[in-house]
Amino acid sequence: MTAPSVPSTRPTSDISKQALFNVLLHRFGVDFNRVTVLDLFAGSGSLGIEAISCGCPNVLFIEANAKAAACIRGNLRLLSVEQFAKVLQRKAEGIPDAVFLDFAAQSDEVLVFMDPPYAEKQLLRDQIKRFLGIFYRQKLLIAAESDEKLHLDGILPSHTLTHGKATFSIYGR
Numbered sequence: 001m002t003a004p005s006v007p008s009t010r011p012t013s014d015i016s017k018q019a020l021f022n023v024l025l026h027r028f029g030v031d032f033n034r035v036t037v038l039d040l041f042a043g044s045g046s047l048g049i050e051a052i053s054c055g056c057p058n059v060l061f062i063e064a065n066a067k068a069a070a071c072i073r074g075n076l077r078l079l080s081v082e083q084f085a086k087v088l089q090r091k092a093e094g095i096p097d098a099v100f101l102d103f104a105a106q107s108d109e110v111l112v113f114m115d116p117p118y119a120e121k122q123l124l125r126d127q128i129k130r131f132l133g134i135f136y137r138q139k140l141l142i143a144a145e146s147d148e149k150l151h152l153d154g155i156l157p158s159h160t161l162t163h164g165k166a167t168f169s170i171y172g173r
Helices: 014-026 046-053 066-078 097-103 121-134
Strands: 036-040 059-062 085-088 109-114 139-146 159-163 166-172
Touching: 014 046, 014 139, 014 159, 014 166, 036 046, 036 097, 046 059, 046 066, 046 109, 066 085, 097 121, 109 121, 121 139
Parallel strands: 036 059, 036 109, 059 085, 109 139
Antiparallel strands: 139 166, 159 166
């Protein structure tokens, strides 16, 4: 798998990704065969692709940068898993809620990965609140990566995991 040569892209390290997936599997009981995954600010697509490797049949990758979106498509082809994925080259915050709801309509469980540039804290907070509101009918987990523990007004993460420079705040319902 390759990573795009885009300055704002910071691939999640393999050890951080493994730690995150261990928490999702063992603490939250995520059944990747049943969950729909949204990978926002996807970069190389490594988190969504890892979900596919765990059995996820339905991943939507959102990436605004053209080079990064092309890299995701290339990685999906390289691994022969294109049939499990859709890639949208757009800013996540500009996509209507209906697109996300339609994509996840056949699933009772939704897992959202969010990994914007670390400097984009407010964007990350806004998107976490947005997705907590969008998916009120489904079981929802949001795994948001930042360089620090996130503080949202009145919303506490269910779990926080720090690995190196990466801190994953996991929000769930």
